[in-house]
Amino acid sequence: MHLAVSLNIASATGQAGLTFAEIAGFARKAEAAGIDMVVISDTTEERSSSPFEATTLLAALATVTERIGLVASASTLAHQPYNLARRFASLDIISQGRIGWNATLRQNSREAANFSRPESITDEDFRRRAQEFIGIVQGLWRGWDADALLFDKAGGRFHDPVKMHFLDHKGVFFSVRGPLNVARSPQDTPVLVMSGLGESDLDFGAKVADVVLFEAEGAKAAYDDLKRRAVAAGREPETMKVLMTVGVDELAAGGMEAWLDGKSCDGFNFALPADLSALDDFTGRILPELRRRSLARSVYAGAKLRDRLELGAGGAK
Amino acid sequence: MSARQMKLGLFLWATGHHIAAWRHPDSHVTAGIDIDHYIELARTAEAAKFDMVFCEDAAGLREADINIASQTSRSIGFEPISLLSALAVQTERIGLVSTASTSYNEPYGLARAFASLDNLSGGRAGWNLVTSANPSEAANFGATGLRPHADRYERAREFATVVTGLWRRSGAGHDGQSFSVRDPLDIPPSPQAAPVMVQAGASDDGKDLAARTADVVFSAAQTLEEAKAFYDDLKGRLAAYGRQPDDVKIMPGVAPIVAATKAGAQAKYDALQELIPDDVGVALLSSYLSISDLWRYPIDGPLPELPESQGMKSRQALVIEQARRDGLSIRELARYFAGARGHWRVVGTAAQIADALQERFEGGAADGFNVMPSWFPGELDAFATMVVPELQRRGLFRKDYEGRTLREQLGLKRPM
Numbered sequence: 001m002h003l004a005v006s007l008n009i010a011s012a013t014g015q016a017g018l019t020f021a022e023i024a025g026f027a028r029k030a031e032a033a034g035i036d037m038v039v040i041s042d043t044t045e046e047r048s049s050s051p052f053e054a055t056t057l058l059a060a061l062a063t064v065t066e067r068i069g070l071v072a073s074a075s076t077l078a079h080q081p082y083n084l085a086r087r088f089a090s091l092d093i094i095s096q097g098r099i100g101w102n103a104t105l106r107q108n109s110r111e112a113a114n115f116s117r118p119e120s121i122t123d124e125d126f127r128r129r130a131q132e133f134i135g136i137v138q139g140l141w142r143g144w145d146a147d148a149l150l151f152d153k154a155g156g157r158f159h160d161p162v163k164m165h166f167l168d169h170k171g172v173f174f175s176v177r178g179p180l181n182v183a184r185s186p187q188d189t190p191v192l193v194m195s196g197l198g199e200s201d202l203d204f205g206a207k208v209a210d211v212v213l214f215e216a217e218g219a220k221a222a223y224d225d226l227k228r229r230a231v232a233a234g235r236e237p238e239t240m241k242v243l244m245t246v247g248v249d250e251l252a253a254g255g256m257e258a259w260l261d262g263k264s265c266d267g268f269n270f271a272l273p274a275d276l277s278a279l280d281d282f283t284g285r286i287l288p289e290l291r292r293r294s295l296a297r298s299v300y301a302g303a304k305l306r307d308r309l310e311l312g313a314g315g316a317k
Numbered sequence: 318m319s320a321r322q323m324k325l326g327l328f329l330w331a332t333g334h335h336i337a338a339w340r341h342p343d344s345h346v347t348a349g350i351d352i353d354h355y356i357e358l359a360r361t362a363e364a365a366k367f368d369m370v371f372c373e374d375a376a377g378l379r380e381a382d383i384n385i386a387s388q389t390s391r392s393i394g395f396e397p398i399s400l401l402s403a404l405a406v407q408t409e410r411i412g413l414v415s416t417a418s419t420s421y422n423e424p425y426g427l428a429r430a431f432a433s434l435d436n437l438s439g440g441r442a443g444w445n446l447v448t449s450a451n452p453s454e455a456a457n458f459g460a461t462g463l464r465p466h467a468d469r470y471e472r473a474r475e476f477a478t479v480v481t482g483l484w485r486r487s488g489a490g491h492d493g494q495s496f497s498v499r500d501p502l503d504i505p506p507s508p509q510a511a512p513v514m515v516q517a518g519a520s521d522d523g524k525d526l527a528a529r530t531a532d533v534v535f536s537a538a539q540t541l542e543e544a545k546a547f548y549d550d551l552k553g554r555l556a557a558y559g560r561q562p563d564d565v566k567i568m569p570g571v572a573p574i575v576a577a578t579k580a581g582a583q584a585k586y587d588a589l590q591e592l593i594p595d596d597v598g599v600a601l602l603s604s605y606l607s608i609s610d611l612w613r614y615p616i617d618g619p620l621p622e623l624p625e626s627q628g629m630k631s632r633q634a635l636v637i638e639q640a641r642r643d644g645l646s647i648r649e650l651a652r653y654f655a656g657a658r659g660h661w662r663v664v665g666t667a668a669q670i671a672d673a674l675q676e677r678f679e680g681g682a683a684d685g686f687n688v689m690p691s692w693f694p695g696e697l698d699a700f701a702t703m704v705v706p707e708l709q710r711r712g713l714f715r716k717d718y719e720g721r722t723l724r725e726q727l728g729l730k731r732p733m
Contacts, residue, residue, distance in 0.1 A: 055402075116423060181379075
């Protein structure tokens with residue numbers, strides 16, 4: 001079973017934000033425990049107390065961890081698709097293939113007001129725009145063939161020009177020529193994690209996502225439905241993992257086996273508040289129990305996040 | 318010992334600043350996909366007590382022609398904010414400055430990313446504001462073409478006002494021509510209060526914006542006279558914004574090639590020049606001149622008359638001036654600029670390079686220099702082990718770090 005922990009560094013209400021040393025310590029603890037990935041988010045509806053923004057934090061964490069996957073949430077409203085694709089491709093090279101982008105299809109009400117959209121944007125427009133945005137990002141990530149870089153000093157050929165591809169996207173919300181000026185990702189494309197899917201996003205999510213984070217409620221039906229839609233989109237169903245997002249307090253370790261036996265998810269994502277005692281509670285109490293039941297791996301299979309999650313090449317081509 | 322000491326920045330650039338650096342037998346040809354290469358360069362610069370490392374940036378291909386692009390190492394590299402965030406926790410004292418464009422970002426997001434970098438580094442971050450002049454970038458951001466120079470600067474002025482306001486806790490509630498921001502920045506300040514502001518624009522609009530907002534100005538000048546004229550001009554503009562001459566540090570680029578003997582240094586330079594293909598040199602020159610058909614003219618003939626650029630105005634003027642002054646053919650000019658992209662090049666022994674830097678520093682043309690090694694890591698190692706000790710012997714450069722933050726290193730005031 002796949003295990004993730006998600007940490008909202010912005011949600012430390014009534015306390016000073018976590019230091020880098022504390023966050024790094026947590027990521028290393030999760031790594032030592034065999035957790036597949038840490039998901040960092042940094043926005044709330046309230047004002048944050050965190051000194052860090054999630055993608056910059058990921059770059060720093062990449063240099064002080066070795067094996068654990070590192071995923072950051074980044075808003076489609078706060079970035080341009082070219083810039084965001086570039087940031088994550090760069091992070092994937094820095095981490096040697098351990099990066100994922102958590103894209104949400106649900107908008108944060110504070111963001112429109114800080115990103116020059118005082119009149120805000122309708123949920124429907126946000127969703128359509130986000131879908132176009134995600135398609136561009138994945139397209140840009142595929143702009144360089146795996147064997148494009150030649151490094152031929154004597155012959156004077158750095159790369160093969162026919163193995164670099166323009167995207168030439170012209171859509172409703174964006175036009176982006178490409179290619180990305182970052183080399184191909186070590187895991188071909190960073191892992192695309194999606195969250196906040198509503199009923200009308202399910203076909204899109206089932207087509208493009210590598211990992212879907214789902215609320216625990218109504219899990220079995222939602223799981224079967226998503227996998228069915230993935231098959232309809234021409235995918236092998238196991239190339240998309242569905243993780244149930246649960247809070248530590250909401251689910252005792254003993255209940256998890258029943259969930260997995262009933263095949264209502266491929267694993268769990270534990271949502272933790274930015275509070276060190278919750279982190280310690282998770283690593284000290286729940287993880288040992290999972291390991292005792294052989295549910296959490298203590299050795300990593302594969303150096304890259306995509307391998308660890310057994311995702312294959314990922315998403316629709 | 319001189320009371321006033323020069324500031325030194327290391328201009329990072331993948332395999333090196335020379336266009337053919339990647340072909341040098343000892344260059345790290347995989348630099349664009351190797352984070353350890355950058356960690357090593359930053360640590361070398363930190364051991365040599367440089368004030369900062371600096372990354373330029375472009376959100377698109379630098380060469381319009383993909384066949385030209387494929388003969389350079391310039392089409393791939395790290396996105397600089399993620400690169401510097403990684404370096405922030407792998408270094409302790411050196412400043413970390415990244416370029417980011419006001420044309421293709423939003424001020425709240427950019428202020429947030431730099432504030433985060435500033436916290437990750439304990440107060441060592443800087444933002445180099447650019448307005449972007451490259452049409453291949455515009456094509457990645459939905460624009461039908463490059464916006465006129467004056468419009469880009471109008472947007473940049475508002476952008477800078479919002480970002481510095483957010484960093485200084487006064488930028489919320491902005492509702493302007495190009496941007497609106499409701500909330501205060503949700504990232505608390507670092508020990509240096511706000512990242513250092515850097516600019517490099519040398520047009521009239523660019524210099525005025527720098528006089529208003531910059532802490533550090535990077536410049537390009539071939540001669541002492543050009544450098545001094547720029548220095549006097551920019552420092553002279555400060556009073557209009559209630560600022561003192563020492564509030565802004567002017568750091569011209571310098572591309573040194575150093576060896577134990579003058580002949581040895583010249584041989585190193587000549588060997589690099591030999592590695593430049595003519596079509597790459599002419600394409601690069603075309604981009605600095607903001608024209609696309611330079612290849613139509615005889616390569617051994619003179620530079621033709623050119624229309625005024627909407628791109629990098631000052632760089633175009635500088636190239637034309639150089640061609641006319643020295644009577645250079647297109648081929649000669651292309652090779653000349655391919656080497657250091659229009660920046661000042663000094664080839665010689667450590668003492669000769671220190672002499673040249675000292676002359677400009679003491680001659681009122683520079684507060685320090687942005688060092689552009691021709692190839693990495695070799696030319697950085699040579700500068701760090703030969704030129705830096707010579708500058709220290711002369712009392713022109715620090716022997717150890719004086720402060721914790723980049724502002725303290727540069728002797729800048731805390732922002733209000």
